[in-house]
Amino acid sequence: MKKITGVDILDEKIKEKLTTANIFKIFNRFIIPLITKPEQDFLEELEEYLMNELEPKVNLDHDVYELFPILGKVKLMQRLNAYKHVRRHGMRYEVLLAMAVSIIDPELDLARVVSGVIFSNPCFQYGENDKIKKIIDEVMSGEKIGCICITERKHGSDAVNMETKIEDKGDYLLVNGEKIYTTNGPVADYFIVYGVEDTNDPRGSMYQVIVERDFEGLETNRLGIQSVPRVHIGQTIFRDVKVPKENILGGRGLGYKNLFEGLVAERNAIIGSSLGIAWLVAIKALIYTNFRDQFGRSIYDFQAVSFPITKLFTELMAATELGFKTATEYRKVEKYEYQSKIIKYAAAFSSGTKFLASNLAYRLCYEAQQLCGGIAFTDNLMIDKALEVAKVQEIIGGARNIQLYLVSRAVKDMIRLL
Numbered sequence: 209m210k211k212i213t214g215v216d217i218l219d220e221k222i223k224e225k226l227t228t229a230n231i232f233k234i235f236n237r238f239i240i241p242l243i244t245k246p247e248q249d250f251l252e253e254l255e256e257y258l259m260n261e262l263e264p265k266v267n268l269d270h271d272v273y274e275l276f277p278i279l280g281k282v283k284l285m286q287r288l289n290a291y292k293h294v295r296r297h298g299m300r301y302e303v304l305l306a307m308a309v310s311i312i313d314p315e316l317d318l319a320r321v322v323s324g325v326i327f328s329n330p331c332f333q334y335g336e337n338d339k340i341k342k343i344i345d346e347v348m349s350g351e352k353i354g355c356i357c358i359t360e361r362k363h364g365s366d367a368v369n370m371e372t373k374i375e376d377k378g379d380y381l382l383v384n385g386e387k388i389y390t391t392n393g394p395v396a397d398y399f400i401v402y403g404v405e406d407t408n409d410p411r412g413s414m415y416q417v418i419v420e421r422d423f424e425g426l427e428t429n430r431l432g433i434q435s436v437p438r439v440h441i442g443q444t445i446f447r448d449v450k451v452p453k454e455n456i457l458g459g460r461g462l463g464y465k466n467l468f469e470g471l472v473a474e475r476n477a478i479i480g481s482s483l484g485i486a487w488l489v490a491i492k493a494l495i496y497t498n499f500r501d502q503f504g505r506s507i508y509d510f511q512a513v514s515f516p517i518t519k520l521f522t523e524l525m526a527a528t529e530l531g532f533k534t535a536t537e538y539r540k541v542e543k544y545e546y547q548s549k550i551i552k553y554a555a556a557f558s559s560g561t562k563f564l565a566s567n568l569a570y571r572l573c574y575e576a577q578q579l580c581g582g583i584a585f586t587d588n589l590m591i592d593k594a595l596e597v598a599k600v601q602e603i604i605g606g607a608r609n610i611q612l613y614l615v616s617r618a619v620k621d622m623i624r625l626l
Contacts, residue, residue, distance in 0.1 A: 276353065285328070356400045
């Protein structure tokens with residue numbers, strides 16, 4: 209599809225205010241009171257690096273993957289897990305990273321989260337041999353790309369009852385099946401694949417393995433998803449793919465446990481990305497409406513503009529504080545990993561926050577377009593681009609009604625206390 213690049217119609221006095229430095233300046237005034245001093249230092253250093261090293265190389269006509277090595281150079285493909293000499297890590301740092309990268313390039317962060325967190329977190333958690341450690345090093349450098357293969361044509365929300373088969377053949381595992389909506393899949397080097405040995409007992413027979421790009425029988429194709437043209441989302445086919453046993457992350461039955469524990473980390477990272485998109489657009493709308501004159505005054509001075517923007521900021525401040533609280537609660541998953549009540553609590557908490565944050569990002573982008581007017585639909589403000597990425601963020605990790613279902617189920621469980 210041909211890309212459309214339009215003319216620049218943004219007023220110069222507004223353009224000079226709409227810099228990333230100014231966006232971060234306002235962003236920090238809201239965020240700094242919510243975080244610790246080490247987190248503040250990390251955020252400020254991160255923003256400087258992103259503005260000086262990453263942003264000048266962002267090209268909206270190129271895929272995002274060429275930017276991965278820039279992040280990998282300073283260990284910014286993820287900050288959830290401890291890696292090498294990095295001191296500042298944990299879910300709160302990952303949320304800060306996701307917000308800041310999304311402010312620079314929302315599409316980039318979508319792909320980064322999949323490779324750096326959703327793919328890599330299981331490797332950190334369950335990979336113990338030298339082969340897995342080598343894969344981690346390659347993905348953390350940004351030179352190699354990871355993806356995860358869960359959903360199928362007939363099994364999206366119903367991820368448990370998958371049809372992809374993984375059979376133990378003694379010296380190796382044999383994978384057959386098809387996965388779809390595999391973000392990064394068409395260009396990925398490594399694939400975490402979930403499959404079952406017995407479709408009548410998916411929980412008891414689910415495996416979690418790593419398939420490599422050069423394994424015979426692997427085929428990838430790209431899906432036509434126009435919202436994120438710089439991110440490859442695809443179909444992944446396995447035809448008698450042989451997987452060495454050193455590539456097993458979760459053996460028979462453990463794949464099921466690992467799958468659902470991993471979803472909590474996934475949702476938390478997406479929360480950060482969604483909040484970043486929301487802050488990017490909210491601040492752009494605030495700046496634009498304050499410096500855009502109409503009827504002899506800035507349009508922000510009209511209550512029909514200022515009140516809706518204020519309402520959006522109020523919601524966003526509350527969602528951000530909840531996002532940090534959810535990230536803090538993630539520590540309970542790590543500390544009490546074998547206590548099912550804690551896992552269920554964290555899953556419901558992260559699902560509810562993911563619903564709120566991703567839905568708010570989408571609504572905020574849409575409302576900002578209405579408040580800023582026609583220019584918000586052009587590539588001058590890039591609000592429309594943010595809106596498209598927000599739409600995708602709202603459905604990955606589970607569509608919004610799935611998140612509500614998980615919260616609803618957790619709430620209903622309270623009745624058992626009576």
